[in-house]
Amino acid sequence: MTITLFIPCYIDLFYPRVGMAMVRILEKLGHKIVCPESPSCCGQPAFNTGYWDESRALAVKVLDQLKDAEVVVIPSGSCGAMIKVFYPVLFAGTPQEPLAKEVSAKCYEFAQFLVDKLGVTDLGAKFPHRVTYHDGCHSLREMNIYEAPRKLLRHVAGLELVEMRQTVCCGFGGTFSAKFPAISTAMGEVKCDLAAETGAEYIVSSDSSCLMHIQGLIDRQRRKLKTIHLAEVLAGDF
Amino acid sequence: MTTAAAKFKKDVRRVTADLRHRRIINAALDGYAVKRDQKKALFQDWAGARRLAAATKYEAINSLDRCLEQFARGLESRGAKVHWASTGQQACEIIVGILKQRNARSVVKSKAMTAEEIHLNEALARAGLDVVETDLGEFIVQLRDEPPYHIVFPAMHLTRGEIQETFRKRLGDAPSDNPEELTMVARRVLRQKYIQADAGITGANFAVADAGLISLTENEGNARLTGALPRTMITLVGIEKVIPRLEDLALFLPMLATVGAGQLISGYNTLYGGPRQPGEPDGPEEYHVVLLDNNRTRLLADAEKRDTLHCIRCGSCLNVCPIFRNIGGHSYGTTYCGPIGAVLTPVLKGLQEWKHLPYASSLCGACTEACPVGIDLHHHLLEHRRAAAGTKPSWWQKLAFKLFAPVAASKLLWALVTKSGRLGQKLHPIVLGTRLDPAYVWTRTRDLPPIAKTTFKEWWRRTRP
Numbered sequence: 001m002t003i004t005l006f007i008p009c010y011i012d013l014f015y016p017r018v019g020m021a022m023v024r025i026l027e028k029l030g031h032k033i034v035c036p037e038s039p040s041c042c043g044q045p046a047f048n049t050g051y052w053d054e055s056r057a058l059a060v061k062v063l064d065q066l067k068d069a070e071v072v073v074i075p076s077g078s079c080g081a082m083i084k085v086f087y088p089v090l091f092a093g094t095p096q097e098p099l100a101k102e103v104s105a106k107c108y109e110f111a112q113f114l115v116d117k118l119g120v121t122d123l124g125a126k127f128p129h130r131v132t133y134h135d136g137c138h139s140l141r142e143m144n145i146y147e148a149p150r151k152l153l154r155h156v157a158g159l160e161l162v163e164m165r166q167t168v169c170c171g172f173g174g175t176f177s178a179k180f181p182a183i184s185t186a187m188g189e190v191k192c193d194l195a196a197e198t199g200a201e202y203i204v205s206s207d208s209s210c211l212m213h214i215q216g217l218i219d220r221q222r223r224k225l226k227t228i229h230l231a232e233v234l235a236g237d238f
Numbered sequence: 239m240t241t242a243a244a245k246f247k248k249d250v251r252r253v254t255a256d257l258r259h260r261r262i263i264n265a266a267l268d269g270y271a272v273k274r275d276q277k278k279a280l281f282q283d284w285a286g287a288r289r290l291a292a293a294t295k296y297e298a299i300n301s302l303d304r305c306l307e308q309f310a311r312g313l314e315s316r317g318a319k320v321h322w323a324s325t326g327q328q329a330c331e332i333i334v335g336i337l338k339q340r341n342a343r344s345v346v347k348s349k350a351m352t353a354e355e356i357h358l359n360e361a362l363a364r365a366g367l368d369v370v371e372t373d374l375g376e377f378i379v380q381l382r383d384e385p386p387y388h389i390v391f392p393a394m395h396l397t398r399g400e401i402q403e404t405f406r407k408r409l410g411d412a413p414s415d416n417p418e419e420l421t422m423v424a425r426r427v428l429r430q431k432y433i434q435a436d437a438g439i440t441g442a443n444f445a446v447a448d449a450g451l452i453s454l455t456e457n458e459g460n461a462r463l464t465g466a467l468p469r470t471m472i473t474l475v476g477i478e479k480v481i482p483r484l485e486d487l488a489l490f491l492p493m494l495a496t497v498g499a500g501q502l503i504s505g506y507n508t509l510y511g512g513p514r515q516p517g518e519p520d521g522p523e524e525y526h527v528v529l530l531d532n533n534r535t536r537l538l539a540d541a542e543k544r545d546t547l548h549c550i551r552c553g554s555c556l557n558v559c560p561i562f563r564n565i566g567g568h569s570y571g572t573t574y575c576g577p578i579g580a581v582l583t584p585v586l587k588g589l590q591e592w593k594h595l596p597y598a599s600s601l602c603g604a605c606t607e608a609c610p611v612g613i614d615l616h617h618h619l620l621e622h623r624r625a626a627a628g629t630k631p632s633w634w635q636k637l638a639f640k641l642f643a644p645v646a647a648s649k650l651l652w653a654l655v656t657k658s659g660r661l662g663q664k665l666h667p668i669v670l671g672t673r674l675d676p677a678y679v680w681t682r683t684r685d686l687p688p689i690a691k692t693t694f695k696e697w698w699r700r701t702r703p
């Protein structure tokens with residue numbers, strides 16, 4: 001099938017390897033990849049801050065880019081939730097409402113796409129490390145993704161998955177991390193402590209935005225943990 | 239920034255950095271979570287129970303007028319007096335009026351968040367009445383002149399040592415920091431107060447419409463004594479506490495105990511139907527029920543937020559909220575804290591003054607997942623933000639988002655951003671960590687990743703022409 005990738009701004013700028021890993025995995029599975037060059041943002045920051053008109057200005061462009069796609073795959077539960085769950089809300093009562101619903105229906109988060117849509121759980125990857133998995137809150141609670149990334153991780157050779165004893169937000173929260181840095185940082189510390197308790201070497205997640213926040217803290221506080229996106233683990237880059 | 243927002247930010251900075259606070263709260267709430275999950279597992283179908291609870295509250299709130307009338311009729315038929323208060327001030331006046339008429343001087347009170355909401359204690363003190371909180375946690379925070387820290391666990395932020403210190407200072411009696419001994423001290427003081435009290439004031443957990451009964455849940459027996467010993471009993475109850483049928487308690491009592499305190503059922507569950515009836519050996523000579531609106535009808539009129547009236551004040555959303563756990567109950571500066579407080583306060587006390595509360599959330603949704611009656615808490619926060627930005631936008635944020643849209647939508651401009659971003663990062667170390675740093679809010683505590691040598695889009699263009 002022809003898969004349209006939506007690459008959010010922070011993956012483009014900071015974590016291109018995540019996008020590249022996705023491309024490699026999906027191509028290896030025999031699919032054709034297309035990737036619109038713009039827009040680079042789904043409009044979530046404005047939406048979550050309450051500026052829905054400004055968010056819509058960007059979101060209409062996204063809809064326009066994705067309207068002819070067969071399926072859309074997004075390497076982030078957060079941007080995924082924006083398009084899948086919140087676009088229909090954002091466009092409710094506007095002329096674009098039907099289109100928003102249409103795009104929503106064919107939009108998938110990466111792990112969910114592999115497991116639920118393609119039925120793939122074993123990509124033949126190898127990652128001989130102890131890891132713990134961080135659920136991005138939008139993946140978990142807006143898109144109801146819990147099992148898919150774990151199924152994928154369980155099939156990675158050499159990988160040992162240890163769960164944290166609590167499923168809790170890392171404290172990123174988009175513009176929240178800048179509006180209330182003190183709370184965001186405290187939450188990140190709690191998250192890092194929980195991850196460290198498991199004895200894991202890596203925190204794996206499907207959300208690079210969470211990982212940007214967590215890794216930023218790890219680097220600043222010189223903690224021992226490392227972070228990595230699920231796609232990179234599955235592509236077997238390491 | 240409003241004064242409330244400025245105070246919030248200041249308190250938040252202090253508490254989030256307080257590792258001792260973090261340890262105490264996390265330990266307490268982790269212990270709670272274990273017990274809660276054990277009890278939840280005893281429900282045959284927890285998800286079904288939640289759906290039923292939500293549907294039952296929906297029914298009650300959507301026929302609130304009829305439910306309340308039925309509830310009042312039932313109580314009145316047994317000789318209770320029902321008062322309707324539109325505002326907090328009115329409720330205070332009604333209660334003070336009743337007490338004045340009885341020439342009451344001292345009052346015992348059992349835990350009631352509605353009383354906190356309307357500042358009843360202050361009103362009683364102004365009227366020259368002596369008021370004592372009888373719930374142990376409330377008693378402790380009252381001695382410390384603090385508001386409750388949590389809507390269910392008012393003194394959870396205090397260690398045994400701090401409680402001992404409080405008792406020593408205020409009661410002159412604190413043999414050790416042993417919880418049992420401290421409880422005995424409180425009991426000695428409180429027993430005396432019960433006997434002297436002219437009136438007892440309680441809150442209510444549920445107002446049962448078809449039976450005309452007040453349902454009260456507690457673990458210390460203090461509410462029972464508050465209702466049983468003094469001659470006059472007054473119950474203050476928010477109108478949203480109504481449930482349609484007596485049999486609904488079969489669901490709500492275990493549910494409240496489970497998510498509220500990790501108990502299968504609370505220690506004492508009492509139903510109050512009126513004053514002492516002929517032939518009954520005990521109970522108050524007169525019983526007053528004060529029904530409180532205080533802006534609840536405003537929520538009722540708002541189809542979008544009406545479900546917030548389903549709240550049974552279990553505290554579950556606070557317990558799972560990572561914001562609450564890190565900033566603590568007092569930082570909110572409101573009667574209702576945590577997610578439900580962040581949703582209710584802007585409605586009850588003004589959106590612009592309190593909009594910082596809905597913004598102080600990562601919108602993680604743990605609250606919504608935990609709420610036993612299915613209130614869509616985190617989406618209400620989102621909706622508050624929209625309303626706040628819609629009625630009074632911040633010009634610079636609006637401008638930033640306005641400018642960002644065309645940039646993110648254009649291939650050319652985005653490439654330009656990428657290039658200038660790289661240049662900016664080269665210069666960044668000069669200002670890094672100082673106030674001149676445009677990314678200061680981020681870089682004060684976190685590193686920023688470098689922009690990649692080859693961005694995804696540059697790679698894509700190069701490899702897939």
Ligand code: SF4
Pocket residue numbers: 548549550551552553554555556578608609610611612613615
């Ligand atoms: S909003 Fe829900 S979880 Fe929070 S106190 Fe009310 S009933 Fe409990």
